[in-house]
Amino acid sequence: MIRPRKAIERLKKYRPPLEGRGGKLRLDFNENTVGCDPAVARALRRLFRPEWLSRYPEYEEGRSELARHFGVRREELLLANGTDDAIKMICDAFVDPGDTLLVPAPTFPVYEFFHHVAGGRVLRVRYDEHFRLPLREIVAALRRTRVRWAAFANPNNPTGTSIPPCDLRAILEAAPRTVVLVDEAYCDFSGETVLPWIRKYENLIVTRTFSKAFGLAALRMGFLMANRNLAEMIHRAQNPFAVNSVALVSACEAVRHSEFARAYAAQARASRSMLTRKLDAMGIPYVPSAANFVLTRVGDRASEIARRLRKKGILVRDWNYDPHLRGYLRFTVGSAAQTRRLIRELEALTGLVESRDGRKAWRDLTAFSSTGWFA
Numbered sequence: 001m002i003r004p005r006k007a008i009e010r011l012k013k014y015r016p017p018l019e020g021r022g023g024k025l026r027l028d029f030n031e032n033t034v035g036c037d038p039a040v041a042r043a044l045r046r047l048f049r050p051e052w053l054s055r056y057p058e059y060e061e062g063r064s065e066l067a068r069h070f071g072v073r074r075e076e077l078l079l080a081n082g083t084d085d086a087i088k089m090i091c092d093a094f095v096d097p098g099d100t101l102l103v104p105a106p107t108f109p110v111y112e113f114f115h116h117v118a119g120g121r122v123l124r125v126r127y128d129e130h131f132r133l134p135l136r137e138i139v140a141a142l143r144r145t146r147v148r149w150a151a152f153a154n155p156n157n158p159t160g161t162s163i164p165p166c167d168l169r170a171i172l173e174a175a176p177r178t179v180v181l182v183d184e185a186y187c188d189f190s191g192e193t194v195l196p197w198i199r200k201y202e203n204l205i206v207t208r209t210f211s212k213a214f215g216l217a218a219l220r221m222g223f224l225m226a227n228r229n230l231a232e233m234i235h236r237a238q239n240p241f242a243v244n245s246v247a248l249v250s251a252c253e254a255v256r257h258s259e260f261a262r263a264y265a266a267q268a269r270a271s272r273s274m275l276t277r278k279l280d281a282m283g284i285p286y287v288p289s290a291a292n293f294v295l296t297r298v299g300d301r302a303s304e305i306a307r308r309l310r311k312k313g314i315l316v317r318d319w320n321y322d323p324h325l326r327g328y329l330r331f332t333v334g335s336a337a338q339t340r341r342l343i344r345e346l347e348a349l350t351g352l353v354e355s356r357d358g359r360k361a362w363r364d365l366t367a368f369s370s371t372g373w374f375a
């Protein structure tokens, strides 16, 4: 019998996102909920000619344009087939079997996924019950263990919490031989970035995506930025044609009209405030978020609430399967009308929600907000 590598034998079966989401209100995967800039769709229609489609992609012009837009040099930016692919590129370049990845938990699961595919071990450091980043434990682990790479989503998914710059600096400085990924998939919503630091820290990689504020999740377009040495190492192992021409042209068109993503992010932030005001009024605890989603504690009947919302055509992310997030649902926020619709349906389900005294609920989850833990 043919067997895969040991690392693949050990791998748990990947559960892909639900199918059949078209036509529903998609508040489950933190995408742009209204669609991309129509200017991008128009540009694609102009380009879809047989000759253009028959040609292998050419990257350098697009790469330069994106680098200029994001304020880095061309050699500091690598195109990727979504951030997921950028994460795989990091593993391809740096991870040998048995190497250690450090991640806070809970966080975006794809870091662990590709690290496991490469045969690595994972060291998870848990957020505390107030969803504060366990900085002291992280720094101690980085000093104690030989960690090959560490990954931090900022803001984090699924908590929505921001990592203060001083914490990221402490992490980068604690382990100069550890590659540190700061995944900025949601930075358009938080307004925070450490991108300028790639010139200062040789171990820093920053990733971005066109899947969120820009609304191009279907095209799988992301990129990573790092100092030229690190970028060159990763580039050496990269699939030469990982990014397709349609994705690259769309990304370039999207940054030429970046006011669309800015306006969408502003809309999502306003919706986030509308939703959290309502959650306060309903006494439902939530984690204050810097991203386009809110992690909410609705209680023991979380899965039932998610199912009922689905019947009403609203998809939300049920985190109840995670033993550390029992009773939690995550709601993506989009336009004001979509958020009002979510609120209306939640109000109709108040009987299922385990609400608490609103002020107490707020205190429970924000006990540390004044120290700057939550943006």
Ligand SMILES: Cc1ncc(COP(=O)(O)O)c(C=O)c1O
Residues within 6 Å of the ligand: 029, 030, 081, 082, 083, 084, 085, 108, 153, 156, 157, 183, 185, 208, 209, 210, 211, 217, 220, 221, 222
């Ligand atoms: C933190 C984080 N990084 C990356 C991604 C995926 O980005 P992409 O669609 O570019 O692969 C997600 C998607 O949910 C995410 O939450």
